[in-house]
Amino acid sequence: MNSLTASSPSGITHIWQLAKFELSKRFSSRSGIIALIAFILVWSVILIYPIKQASNIIMEPSFKEFIAAVFGPTTLDQLFNWQVSEFAMFWVAALYLFPMFSIFISADQFSSDKQRGTLRFVSLRVSRNSLFFGRVFGQIFIQGFLIFVTLIATTLLVMSRDTGLLIPAINTALVIFANLLIIVLPYIATMALLSLIANSARQASIFAIILWVIVSIIITLVNVKFPGLEILRYLLPGSQLSNMVNTQGLAAFAYAPIPLLQTAVILIIGRIVMQRSAL
Amino acid sequence: MSLIQCQQLSKNYSGKAVLSKVDFTLESGAPIAVVGPNGAGKTTLFSILCGYIKPTSGSVTIMGEPVGSPKLHGILSALPQDAQLDPDSSILSQLRLFAELQGIKGKASKIEAMRVLELVDLTKEAKAKPKSLSHGMSKRVSIAQALIGSPKLVLLDEPTAGLDPANARRIRQIVSEQSEHTTFVISSHNLDELEKLCDQVIYLEEGKLKQALSIQSAQEIDYLTLVMKKVDMPSVHQALLGLPNITKVTQSSDHQFIIEYPTQEDFSLEQQLFNLLAENQWHYKSILKGRTLEDTLFSS
Secondary structure: OOOOOOOOOOHHHHHHHHHHHHHHHHOOOHHHHHHHHHHHHHHHHHHHHHHHHHHHHHHOHHHHHHHHHHHOOOOOHHHHHOOOHHHHHHHHHHHHHHHHHHHHHOOOOOHHHHHHOHHHHHHOOOOHHHHHHHHHHHHHHHHHHHHHHHHHHHHHHHHHHOHHHHHHHHHHHHHHHHHHHHHHHHHHHHHHHHHHHOOOHHHHHHHHHHHHHHHHHHHHHHHHHOHHHHHHHHHOOOOOHHHHOOOOHHHHHHHOHHHHHHHHHHHHHHHHHHHHOOO | OOOEEEEEEEEEEOOEEEEEEEEEEEOOOOOEEEEOOOOOOHHHHHHHHHOOOOOOEEEEEEOOEEOOOHHHEOOEEEEOOOOOOOOOOOHHHHHHHHHHHOOOOHHHHHHHHHHHHHHOOOHHHOOOOHHHOOHHHHHHHHHHHHOOOOOOEEEEEOOOOOOOHHHHHHHHHHHHHHOOOOEEEEEOOOHHHHHHHOOEEEEEEOOEEEEEEEOOOOOOEEEEEEEEOOOOHHHHHHHHHOOOOOOEEEEEEOOEEEEEEEOOOOOHHHHHHHHHHHHHOOOEEEEEEOOOHHHHHHOO
């Protein structure tokens, strides 16, 4: 018998190993690199134009008056209270862009591998729980890495304007990092669930679009009929985003329980589907 | 402890029984064959053993553990039919991941990945991506992954299907070489191949276990399989029946006889047979002690 025969690692070690592999695969495979290039292009445009110009625009009293006139005096007033104005613009863009990116980047957590039988090789070596959570954590690492990179780029932009803003920029970046990571969690969990059901990444993305549109319509209709059930809108990932635009700093964490609860529920459902799926 | 124990194992798809109350017990040792026509339930049986699907009813234990038990990780391995590696990650990186998941850490995982690639003669392709490999090479890589960490039990579902003769022969060699430490359970349509490798045979048909037999088992009746060149077959048939101690002679194909006789220690029957052929100038193509697996399974 080969001397390398070893005892199987724990479930947590398996999750860590699978997550690490997902992260390295994302940045070494062709499809991963294409997605990364698209991400860099989009963020380059955002960084170079709105974010770099943010300090000038937001400082303009006329812009503040314009926003107050269009959206009301208290709807977006927090935007003007950011200590580092570049991050105000970053916050607004990131709140909507990262969920979108996470839908498309994490759309193929299981579908292709399930179709071609690749999961069969893995499932002989790890439990289905480890396989499910390993892939999900891999996507969280990927999103975390992307958020981190954009925050570094924004901090560098801030430094190019005023080096004295380094400490407030780092503090702000840390709070934003944690908030954005929490925001994308239910999207990653949803795509894990949908990619278990779908036959391809494209189909999982289509399922996601259908889910968001149909559930939004149903919730709106229910709210029209039963206004007391407004809480139903929190069933859908991202429902808190419009409220979060006008928050900043630690205050944004007030919304964190919504995506965390959504993530927990979706992951529980995903785990059940994974346990019951034929591989 | 039995290697595999199936009790009343059934699997239905949309009400249709694919496996129906299959009972068998297999022990460790020489490779074991699972044979049967298309749709007999071989792949379904393998999928249940690997934990890819759940049986509708019945139970399975592997080395005393239920299917899916963490204790079987690294002990049970498989070549699932038609399963492919991730086409976008290098072969080495995937095999290293599998080794690490089995508890082989750091550089040892690379050494192990290279060892199994060496077994299938594919070390040169280690850094290639699976999509650049031919069908035969992909199959060999899939077999390599099944050998990581020298598991105790390897299930091979159609390991040589679609392979050229040279590659198929290489796979048989690998199974033969590894059989000392690993018990292989092989499903195949190629009975000649299974005959060369296996002793125990499980025969499935329409989801039911039709036969479970040992090719080498000692029996009271012995067989000789005689394949003739172009000769007058009815005359040979008559002459064979005239030999002493012959119980039965069956013509199983155009040029083949199965001679049935009571087991004997000496070679008197063979000597008489050769004398008969020489006297009549009947040229033979081959003489096999015993019956082919095909004849064993399908003789009435």
